[in-house]
Structure formats: structure tokens, C-alpha cells
Amino acid sequence: MKIRLLGGWYQPDLGPPAEAHLELTSKCNLSCRFCYRRSWSEELGEMELQHLKAALRELHEAGVKVLWLSGYGEPTYYTHFQEAVDQASRWFKLGLVTNGTMLEEYSKLIAEKIRWVVVSIESFTSLYQELREGASLAKVREGMRSIMEAASSAGRTPAIWISMILMKSNLSELPSSIEEASKSGAIGVILSNLIPTSEAMASQVLYGSDPDSKVHEVLHEARRKAIVHNLRIVEPEFKYRTGTGRYCPFIENNALVVNWDTSVSPCLMLSHTYGMWLDGRRRTVKRAAFGSIAEKPLKDIWSTESYVKFRVLVKLGQFPSCNDCQHEEYCAFFETTEHDCWGNSPSCASCLYYRRIVQCPMRYLVEHVRLIREYP
Numbered sequence: 001m002k003i004r005l006l007g008g009w010y011q012p013d014l015g016p017p018a019e020a021h022l023e024l025t026s027k028c029n030l031s032c033r034f035c036y037r038r039s040w041s042e043e044l045g046e047m048e049l050q051h052l053k054a055a056l057r058e059l060h061e062a063g064v065k066v067l068w069l070s071g072y073g074e075p076t077y078y079t080h081f082q083e084a085v086d087q088a089s090r091w092f093k094l095g096l097v098t099n100g101t102m103l104e105e106y107s108k109l110i111a112e113k114i115r116w117v118v119v120s121i122e123s124f125t126s127l128y129q130e131l132r133e134g135a136s137l138a139k140v141r142e143g144m145r146s147i148m149e150a151a152s153s154a155g156r157t158p159a160i161w162i163s164m165i166l167m168k169s170n171l172s173e174l175p176s177s178i179e180e181a182s183k184s185g186a187i188g189v190i191l192s193n194l195i196p197t198s199e200a201m202a203s204q205v206l207y208g209s210d211p212d213s214k215v216h217e218v219l220h221e222a223r224r225k226a227i228v229h230n231l232r233i234v235e236p237e238f239k240y241r242t243g244t245g246r247y248c249p250f251i252e253n254n255a256l257v258v259n260w261d262t263s264v265s266p267c268l269m270l271s272h273t274y275g276m277w278l279d280g281r282r283r284t285v286k287r288a289a290f291g292s293i294a295e296k297p298l299k300d301i302w303s304t305e306s307y308v309k310f311r312v313l314v315k316l317g318q319f320p321s322c323n324d325c326q327h328e329e330y331c332a333f334f335e336t337t338e339h340d341c342w343g344n345s346p347s348c349a350s351c352l353y354y355r356r357i358v359q360c361p362m363r364y365l366v367e368h369v370r371l372i373r374e375y376p
């Protein structure tokens, strides 16, 4: 296949998908203050068992090697979570992205079959409860402890990571959170930034053209704590760099997303329709899907010309850059991800993953980890 691009022809990389995020359900047992689902009008649902089996087979046959049980709901809240893990572990290196509230219930299963467990915790103080309505931090910590015990009885070492969204309210706690994460048995912390889904949350962001001045001071102290406690920190960017330097973690790693309703999206950012506040304006993220595995084999969806072309455009950075554009304040294209001023659809022109402001668990972030104590 050749792609017509910039007046010439481009030979795309047609290698298979290597990594995927599978959304088992968009339902959740919590109602966090910053949850994307608060700005949805989508119906919530979970993957039917027959679709789960088909999705796992399709992902395997398409060449996927690493599978994350993640998405915009809580995977452990899925009715068929046990079946999903049992079946998926036959074919994939498995990762789980979870709010951690149900870890105890599944500790043996998780300890034996899941390689990376990424638990979302924004704070180890009373702020945790404020941010994550309905959750108990003590229960989450107990769950992590039970996974470590189960793993140790099975002769395994679990790779537990904490995923933490940074915002104004929890920034100053970061150094002490690093200590707490280490005490909880985590080997690393993936830091990310907030995508505000309400106007009230918009004032909480730390990034932009002129990021919050406290960020670097706090990060410096957090790095020091991480060294002392043998913990790895994966940091995001905070400043919009002009024009270049964009890197899409999904497209660059041949990753994709299968949603609970079997639709296939290129990334988590575009896997649902929701509202967000960016640079002082509301915009609508529109779901982008290139097919459904209930209707077409995943291999065929992956090699659909429109999907291949989209990946080429992302890899080559063929999108304008809204975050540092002088027209951002009033441009009508900016209101949704449907189009941009270069005629792309969907558009990645203002994506925060593309600028590494926001990051999510991916193999390249968690696999090649060397703890500091391992260095000579």
C-alpha cells in the first residue's frame, strides 16, 4: 500500500499491532472528581462474554503481544474479570490499570497471571477520599499487600506501579507520596497531568505555555526521595514546546484500543466522546473508531487505508499545533477533535498525549526498569 502525502507517495510501515488496551467495561464502582465519564452522555456498558473471547482471539491473531486491561471503566468491576484474565494470560503479557479497590478479591489471580499492576492513587492523605469518592485508601493498600503476599507464595515478584495524576491540590504532597508509594510495595510511579473535564477542575492544571512555577522544585525533591527509596519515576512534560517534539505513545508503539462495545480506536484519548477544558476553552473530544471486531477481523481493520494513513500522519507529525497557535482562542476547529485547519479528520492537533503532558501505562514505560539499587 502506498499513501499519497504532500504531493508524493509514502510507503507506510505495515507491521502488525504489538500492544493493545482492552476496555472490559466502562462501568466503575467509584465516582472520581476528575473522571472523564462525568462529562459523558454515552451509555455505560460492559463487553459481552462472546465478544471478549472474540476480541482476545483477534488480538492474538493480529500479532499483539502486550495487553493492558484498562479503558475508561474499572476492569476488576467487570462481571467476567476472572475469565478475561485466565484467557488473556495464555496469549499476552498482561497489565492491569486499576483503582485498586478490588485487588484483595482477585489477589491470587492477579499475582499469578498479571505482570504489571498499575494502581491509580493521587494522594496518600485525606485528599485521596476527596478526589476519589467512594474509595478507601486503606483497602487499596491492603489489596496491594495481598498481591505481594500471593506473588511471594507463588515465587513471583509483582511489578506494582502507582499511576498519579498531578494537579495543584496534590503537587506539594508529591515527595511524601513517593515515600508512601515505596512503603506500599510499588517499584515505580507513573506521573501524568490532569485532563480537566469540568470548568471547576480546569484551574487545577499545572502545565501549559507557562507551567506552574512550583513544579520543578517539587519534582526535584520527589526525585531525591525516589533515589533514597529505590523507586522509579516516569515524568511527563509540563511545558508546551513549540511545533516539534511530538510523540504519540500509541502510534509509535503500534498500539490500539478495543472498547467494551468492540469498536477499535487508535488511542485512549479518542476512544470515547467527552468534554474537556484546554487552554481556557471547552472542547469536545469525539470518539474515533476505524471498525468493530464484531464486524471485521482486527487484521483487516488495522490495515484499512484510512487507519494506515492516520498512523502515517501521526508518525510524521502532519498535524497543526493548536496549543501554541495564535488563533487558539477563537478558532472554530479547536472546539472538537473532528477536524483541523490542515484538513485532518480526526485531528491530533491539540492532543496532550502527543506532547507527553499526559501519559498512560505502556510497555516502553514499565518494561526496561532498573531499580537504582541494581546499578553498580
Ligand code: SF4
Pocket (backbone or CB within 6 Å): 028, 029, 030, 031, 032, 034, 035, 036, 037, 072, 073, 074, 099
Ligand atoms: S476509578 Fe477511574 S473510571 Fe472509576 S470513577 Fe475513578 S477515574 Fe473514573
Ligand code: SF4
Pocket (backbone or CB within 6 Å): 320, 321, 322, 325, 326, 327, 328, 329, 331, 332, 333, 334, 339, 340, 341, 342, 349
Ligand atoms: S486548528 Fe485552529 S487553533 Fe489549531 S492550529 Fe489550526 S488554526 Fe490554530
Ligand code: SF4
Pocket (backbone or CB within 6 Å): 248, 249, 250, 251, 266, 267, 268, 269, 270, 314, 347, 348, 351, 352, 353, 354
Ligand atoms: S496523537 Fe493523541 S489523539 Fe492522536 S493518536 Fe496519538 S494519542 Fe490519539
